Amino acid sequence: MLTARDIMTTDVETVAPDDDVAEVLTRLAQAKFNGYPVTDGDELVGIVTQGDLVDLFQPSDRTLWIPVGFPPFLESLTYGIDLSWDNLDVGLDMVRNSGKSISDVMTADVVTVAPDDDIDRVLDLLADRERDINRLPVVEDSEARSASDSRTQSGDGRVVGIIARQDTLRALRDERLETAG
Numbered sequence: 001m002l003t004a005r006d007i008m009t010t011d012v013e014t015v016a017p018d019d020d021v022a023e024v025l026t027r028l029a030q031a032k033f034n035g036y037p038v039t040d041g042d043e044l045v046g047i048v049t050q051g052d053l054v055d056l057f058q059p060s061d062r063t064l065w066i067p068v069g070f071p072p073f074l075e076s077l078t079y080g081i082d083l084s085w086d087n088l089d090v091g092l093d094m095v096r097n098s099g100k101s102i103s104d105v106m107t108a109d110v111v112t113v114a115p116d117d118d119i120d121r122v123l124d125l126l127a128d129r130e131r132d133i134n135r136l137p138v139v140e141d142s143e144a145r146s147a148s149d150s151r152t153q154s155g156d157g158r159v160v161g162i163i164a165r166q167d168t169l170r171a172l173r174d175e176r177l178e179t180a181g
Contacts, residue, residue, distance in 0.1 A: 004122055005115040007171040008138045008161030014039045015048065017103035024102055025053045033164065037137045038106045042158040044139055046106035056105065112139045115160060119171070126165050136163045 015024050015036045024036065028050060035049035111125055113136050126133055138161035 002119040002171055002175060003115065004113045004117045004119075004136075004138050004161070004163060007119070007122070007167050008115070008163045009167060010161045012037060012137075012159055012162045014159060015102055016040065017045055017101060017106070019102045021053065021056065021100045021102060021105060024048065028053065033135065035135055037110070037159050037162065038102055039159055044110060044112065044137055044157065044159050046103070046108045047110045047135075047137065048102050048106040049134075052105045052107065056100075110137060112137045112157075113163070114138070115140060119168070122163055122168055126163075126168060134165055137161075138163060 013031070013036060015027075015038055017038055017040055028034070028036070034051075035047055037044055038046035038048055111131060111133055113122055113125065115138055122136060125131070125136055137159050139157035140160050141157040
C-alpha cells in the first residue's frame with residue numbers, strides 16, 4: 001500500500017513566523033501552490049494559506065450588502081458587492097499590513113501526517129469537507145506515534161515533505177495504471 005512517503009514532495013518551501021505578510025504574499029503570487037508551512041528552525045509551528053492572506057486585503061467593511069426582493073426583505077436574497085477594490089485600496093492595505101508577521105495570520109493548529117501513514121489516512125484528511133485541506137505537511141516526530149494518532153497541533157516535528165491533493169490523485173492514477181498494465 002502507498003504511504004505518505006511514497007507520494008510526498010520533499011522539496012518544501014517554508015516561511016518563518018516573523019516573515020512579513022507582504023513579502024510572503026508576493027512570494028505566494030509567484031508560486032504554483034497556495035500555502036506555506038510555517039517553521040521555526042526545523043519545527044512546524046503553523047501553516048499560512050492564500051486565503052489567510054487574501055482576507056487581509058479584502059475586509060468586509062468595504063462590502064455593500066444589497067437585499068433583493070420585495071419589502072420587508074425577510075426571505076430575500078442578499079448580494080455583496082465590493083465597492084472599492086482598486087489599486088489605491090491594494091496599496092493602502094499593503095501599507096496597513098506592512099510589518100505584520102505571518103504568526104499573526106497563520107493557522108497554528110496544523111493537520112499533518114507522518115511519512116509512514118498510509119494513503120487511506122491521507123485521503124481521509126484531504127477529503128474532509130469540514131477542514132477543507134489542500135496541502136498536508138509530512139512531519140517526522142521525535143516520538144514514535146501510530147498512524148491513528150491525531151496530528152493536529154503545531155510543534156509536531158520536523159517537516160520532511162508535503163502532499164497536495166493533486167499529488168494524491170496522481171499517485172492513485174499511477175498505481176491503477178501499473179496494476180492494469
